[in-house]
């Protein structure tokens with residue numbers, strides 16, 4: 001058993017215009033950073049300076065200009081594999097998670113790109129698999145419609161099988177480079193995979209040597225039943241939505257049950273997103289939080305909030321303080337938790353309905369960590385000790401200030417509490433960072449079995 005203390009895993013998710021749709025409107029925010037390499041480089045360097053475990057790159061395969069007020073990040077988005085390559089080139093230690101939507105990809109191309117990235121980064125790449133929620137994507141790929149979950153995950157299950165086969169198509173020692181004999185490779189260690197499935201027909205081998213990690217580790221995010229099954233079967237790390245402690249624990253139990261059913265050991269690690277608003281004082285952080293919410297252009301909508309709270313608020317004036325709404329006085333369970341979290345985020349006993357609706361829209365009622373370094377560290381520590389998650393992916397409302405603040409204020413506080421590492425140490429692969437074993441090559445295993 002490892003004697004190393006269990007430390008929280010921390011990633012940073014690049015949302016170049018900010019994770020909050022209105023964050024970029026602040027005077028100190030950069031509204032033009034999305035395609036500015038110098039600006040992106042600064043975020044990468046800051047994340048590595050903060051010893052973060054990974055730099056997370058999401059992706060979409062649609063551009064939706066009309067969603068500019070709701071979600072500017074859905075309008076313009078850096079391409080994730082290309083950006084991962086850039087991150088690899090300018091870093092030494094930090095893990096790199098890159099997202100690829102399998103619904104609109106080909107396994108051979110994906111296997112090549114991720115294997116190449118794993119070589120370029122010396123084993124620091126991980127692949128976040130998503131299957132896409134945007135209907136509009138279909139039209140970009142000659143499809144009539146965006147498939148339902150059953151089809152997307154059946155396709156993706158085969159997709160992963162093919163990709164793993166291709167990564168294995170070169171055994172680890174297949175490259176010989178014997179100058180005396182002129183033998184470049186050992187052909188007996190390079191394999192066609194001859195995959196014939198319902199969705200894919202792929203001969204192989206790949207023309208990229210096996211990734212240093214053997215198989216690039218897989219993260220998975222999604223919310224359908226099919227996603228839960230797929231994640232339990234194929235993912236090394238699960239991206240979860242952390243609603244509250246009770247649900248997180250139930251979710252974890254369910255995940256482990258599914259893992260066992262697929263013949264995997266228990267203990268799949270999870271990470272969750274965390275919007276962070278941190279400043280030198282709690283007061284400053286709460287003021288910034290409020291200021292950003294009020295910069296939101298899209299008007300607050302009381303219908304989703306009414307549904308979440310189980311109280312019909314539609315027709316109420318948006319500037320009504322919640323203490324003036326009698327039906328909100330004695331809520332219990334999740335509705336009470338949502339109101340409490342909104343109160344805490346605004347540091348106000350009676351925020352207005354507009355403010356609570358804006359809070360709910362951005363967080364879906366989940367926690368935002370708002371406060372000074374100690375407040376943010378308290379939340380991370382509490383969740384980590386409750387074992388609701390193994391790690392967090394920091395979402396900064398805008399850039400660059402909040403990322404700097406996280407690294408300069410929260411990281412030292414977590415280190416002081418011995419919750420986070422104080423150095424990277426010798427360079428490690430993403431698998432090593434997360435304690436994930438390197439899978440054996442299926443062809444090497446088969447050869448050994450044949451000889452025995």
Ligand SMILES: Cc1cc2nc3c(=O)[nH]c(=O)nc-3n(C[C@H](O)[C@H](O)[C@H](O)COP(=O)(O)O)c2cc1C
Nearest residue numbers: 058059060099130131132133149221222223224227
């Ligand atoms: C925390 C989280 C982060 C996600 N990030 C992305 C992303 O960057 N790109 C994307 O296309 N989908 C992303 N998704 C997942 C898609 O929303 C998912 O593919 C979609 O929900 C369809 O799968 P489902 O039907 O299983 O939910 C994310 C989901 C979660 C829960």
